[in-house]
Amino acid sequence: MAGRLVRMSVRPAVFYAHAMDALTGLLDGPRARGAFLMRSVLTPPWSLRIQDEAPLTVVTMARGEGWVVTDAVGEPRGRRAAATPLHPGDVAILRGPDPYTVADDPATPPRVVIHPGQVSATPQGVELCEVMALGVRTWGDGPDGPVVLLSGTYQMRGEVNQRLLRALPPLVRLPADAWNSSLVPLLEAEIGREAPGQEVVLDRLLDLLLTAALRAWFARPEAEVPGGYDAQSDPVVGRALRQLHADPARAWTVAGLAAASGVSRAALGRRFTALVGEPPMTYLTNLRLTLAADLLREPDATLGAVARRVGYGSPFALSAAFKRVRGVSPRDHRRRGAAPHADVGA
Template identity: 60%
Template sequence: MDALAALLDQPRARGAFLLRSILTPPWSVRIEDRAPLSLVTMVRGHAWIVPDGGEPARIEPGDVALLRGPDRYTLADEPGRPVRVVVHPDQRCTSPQGRDLAEAMRLGIRTWGEEDGDVVMLSGTYQVDSELSRRLLRLLPPVLTRATEAADAPLVELLGRHLGRDEPGQELILDRLLDLLLMSVLRSWLSGAGAPAAGWYHAQHDPVVGPAIRLLHARPSYPWTVVNLASKVGVSRAALSRRFTALLGEGPMTYLTNWRLDLAADLLREDETTVAAVARQVGYGSAFALSTAFKRVRGVSPREHRLGAETSGQSARSSLCGSGW
């Protein structure tokens, strides 16, 4: 699997917040939910995205915006509009004065705002970040806007159509539609002229480091050393270490440790997976060895990490602004 495919394979919505907002200008919504990643697209009308400390960006029908958390931002019909609604970290919506707006703005299943509004906006929020998607989040700018390609327009239509349904399996369908739309935008961006020019994504194209990264990604449980990795790539140990550090700012074994722990952190979210089983999958000889490395690098034990993920997941299933979600 190449680095782009590996990157796109990671975003997996699990009960993501999805919402249709129907609004009438003037309107302004302040987003303070600190979600790791959000996606916004317009069905009708336009919106301005105003990140704190950043330049406003306008999106029209057919545009998709990705917003990297946990930074705060405002969505409005025009920059500078007074804020009318604040979305908080627990997905509680209030007025700027703190009055709860859940029931006041509910229009139906996953629909929120005002009847017969001129603006229709779809938004999806990844509330629980996969540990592997941290690599994606580090690549993204705070706000990324792209025009949807013709082949992807049906995804927006399908997403909007399914938001109002309340049928068995609906959550899974919405999650996968959100994933498909996100991956389409990312692929377009990463394959284009605006792709990031530094870091591990750039290093995948290097004739020495690129093959080494692919080997580490493909076989994280293998007992890699700088010597056997360099042999597989066809260069000397010194050459591999020098080139790896120059492009990535860390040596091959440090990169491997971080990759293994990223994998472990993601696997620990799965039900019924033991620390010992995860350790074997990512190249540690025992649960103790994995726990020691995990604690040293991340500051928490695998058990503490798992409990934190479970707590975040329960919070993420709260109702968003009374939307019926």
């Protein structure tokens, strides 16, 4: 048992050791596991209709130009297409499950449709996976096409922090000149390699690219800052957040947290909810369950040990809270997380 506890303490220490800022709390969560990564080589005219229902996809133009076409919601006369240009080095982050199109021109009709499971077919349903294969994680209509598109897809909702998904618009575009990063050429260099442990390398590169791109995007003036993002700088709520993240397993109450933050219980409740978007104890529950979800992926972790680590008095209490909030039992979460194409409810 001692060996198990030592092993479990490594990753949670990352959470507990830092007084996490709001951005860290929001971005800490992408954990790709066997993510679908692809290098697409294309010749105009080209158009890919993506309807794979994936929770999150990162797309970047390594070479050439393109457009992302999404459907605007809430138009009085239905849905209207919205087109966003993609230049070399630009990064687009698309939140599922709504479909979208990536094309050389917004007017080009879809020529390939990507279905759930990353099955590609013509609009008429003829499968193209084998026909358009060009090598290791490379696909397209010819090896010498002038357009190279890199894409990485998180295939399970459990791989991405649900608070992050709720904070994002359907499409985030980060222009190449908005950040200075070598991650895109590094991903392009690695995506076509076949080496021991390559899937793990690509998963971590995708996580790093997503996190770095979102950090740069949230700093831009046009970014819509998610609820709670600025709460860390508040002298009261910021102190409360640091207390919760530093010791989430503590038997916190609103009164105890208010005392540690130097205000009354009522004042903390009002201010915390206004800035973060949810009451302190709801935030704490979600924080604990996010930590528990990550810990449960450790093969040697027991439910009882995880419960103690995140502040639940028994495995039953953790299991009940996990299923109530995330819609799946800890056991099912662990089993589905081990399957590359499984889906985890949230």
